[in-house]
Amino acid sequence: MPELPEVETTARGIMPHLTGRWIRRLAVHERRLRWPVAANLPRWAKDQQITGVRRRAKYIVVDLERGWLLTHLGMSGSMLILPASTARETHDHYDVILDSGWTLRFNDPRRFGSLHHGTGDVGIHPLLRDLGPEPLDRSFDGDYLHYMTRGKRVAIKLAIMNSHLVVGVGNIYASEALFRAGIRPERTADSLEHVECVALAAAIKSVLGMAIEHGGTTLRDYVGAGGEPGLFRQELFVYERAGEACRQCGAAIKHKVQGQRSTYFCGSCQR
């Protein structure tokens, strides 16, 4: 599943091809995505200029002169920039055909992706309005994390994976950040001291920042998100390393299931 770093990489990859261009035609080949694509979208989008591309959580917002497109890659979606004449393949669900002769093509075998449009502040769209801060924003820090976790009896790993608290911290990044901060995933959120919240917020920023950097270097003219984790395997400390030696202390990495997701941690480095 594309995680925040892959979505950021996709947004950065398509941005230079889209910004400043006009939509010659928006062709929807399959309306049945996670939510049905509005029937009036092609006519609405036609001949609008694209003013920018940005990411919010795991959504990509394409700003237009008179509104916006709100897109999600779902579980298996990817975006490619192709010459508009390129033959379509199975699971290609929509094309944003540009005046440059190129097209932004969306492919998604499982059809959990989405495409919405509208005008005004996209931030108040039902899919976005209840989301917490971006992990890489200044507003997300140790003070915020400490304040928000007081009285919360939920496990800290589940707390940081909840998008109301902070967006985009998927399973891999939650496990890796907790290891780097030296905190056990099953600790209750409100048991964390202020200094631990500072360490954890910093670890989340560092893990995601590193993954975004890799995403940006491994993908060039191919802009896509095929579910590859943004971190290189050799840089993972705990994720999917059950039974292997901890890179810091040599103890065997432990595995448990937490909230129906696999959790990995070191019993001696994390307290």
Ligand SMILES: [Zn+2]
């Ligand atoms: Zn260890």
